[in-house]
Amino acid sequence: MAEYTPKERLARALTGQPVDRMPAISVTQTGTVDQMEASGAFWPEANEDAEKMAALAEAGHNVVGFEAVRVPFDITAEAEFFGCEIKPGTREQQPSVIGHVISNTEDIEKFKGYSLDHGRIGVVCDAIRILADKYGDELPVMGSMIGPFSLAQHLNGDDWFMAIFTDEAFGLALMEFTTDFCVAYAKKMVENGADTMVIIDPTASAQLIGAEFYEKFVVPYHAKIVDAMHEADVPVVLHICGDTTKGLALMESSGVDAISVDQNVDVATAVGNVDKAVIVGNLDPVNVLWNQTPEVVKEESQKVLDAGVGLLAPGCGIVSKTPTENLQAMVEMAKSHKY
Amino acid sequence: MSKQEILDKLRDTIVNQNINGCAEATQEALDSGLTAVEIINAGLSPGMKIVGDKFEAAEIYLPQIMMSAKAMNAAMEILLPVLEEEKGEADEGAGLAITYVQEGDIHDIGHRLVTTMLGANGFKIVDMGVDVPNEKVTEEVANNKGKKILLVGSALMTTSMLGQKDTVEMLSEEGLRDSVKIMFGGAPVSEKWIEEIGADATAENAADAARVALNLMK
Structure with a gap:
């Protein structure tokens, strides 16, 4: 079979075309302390400076061996853009959203008419540009962003889960608003050179909110992002945390090309629950990738591969203290796997 | 009626x-x-x-x-x-539950539900809120030493879950480990993790947490 560049290989694997072997990638965050030390680009600076962000992303390829580069490393830039209070990250920890800015429909109006040219989302786009200029012919350049449901939760706070139950009009209005933003932001990442889009929507889980709410408040909005990306020939990977086994068919109905599942999901069951979406995952980032040896990582990888996973990857964001040799063991297992 | x-x-x-x-x-x-x-x-x-x-x-x-x-x-x-x-x-009820969300984490849905369920099941509650550093947790335990204390920590993110290990270590260093029972919960927390860090129990959800807590304090 023909030889492919990593870029071609991933694009083909995500769109169901035959490839020579499995691409070795992580659709969730890749930054680790080892890579920071090797590249000299440390958190939290690498979250705020485009050169450093690109340098740490690049370490995922040069140090670990991932066959892609991916930014950013957190999911707070979007909420920060709208003025949510952020608890700054540290060298080992990602920043988190601690304040919320939208509590009703009138609040949404105040935020309309924004320009995408300010804030850290611009830094992400600049980092993508740097990576695309350097690697764009060879490697996939993955852009990642928070999904519209989780962004709505960041903007509205935990009351969001009740709002979708008690105030449907507000809930839908906020979903429209966050989705419009996500579409515009994703397009901007693509303009800057991203060729693969990852939507991280951790709290948009059918397990948490149930199938009915998921169908109404999540599917149509994910579909809008997917449609916009497909127009630009960019495949979309959706990551949602928790046991998504029963929600997979619904998740797929938005049109996403691949679904990343966490370690609570049985991969064989997941593969059976989707039509053609590529199942990505699902090594436990803590109990396997961080806390085990390369030998155990290989054994666990083999189980996931045997279960029929489409792309072997971490089940969630890589823990910053994860040893490089463990990630390399996973990469090696993926690379030596033929479909 | x-x-x-x-x-x-x-x-x-x-x-x-x-x-x-x-x-x-x-x-x-x-x-x-x-x-x-x-x-x-x-x-x-x-x-x-x-x-x-x-x-x-x-x-x-x-x-x-x-x-x-x-x-x-x-x-x-x-x-x-x-x-x-x-x-x-004089009546301690089921015990004193000190509940909190680990430092670096502000996801309080699970925390709120568990706190409510424990209160409903006869625990006196000290709710320390979200993003609580281990020093504060240890201090709170020390202040209540001698009572029937249940420490209930939650973490939604893998990164903040890691701090639970330090919680147990810090309590041990301060000589307070035997003064409390420790439960940890949150999406990434597993039985294996509880065992590894030397905590006492975890639970599947808020309803289960109340059952586990009552058993633990018997």
């Missing part, structure tokens, strides 16, 4: 997520002579138990649970002062 009808009404306001109705029913129950303990144990808690069971059976989800918890909280606001009077200082 008979006593049973009053209790059934309390239960139903919880199950039906009727926040205002639950507060009203609680006041009516008090006015008709029921004690706060009866109202909680025979009215509200059975309601939360049904809610927990329905969640486990995937009949209802987080939005409904949060509404029921809000109804429960509305009742507890009325009942807490009454409860203090009824119980007196």
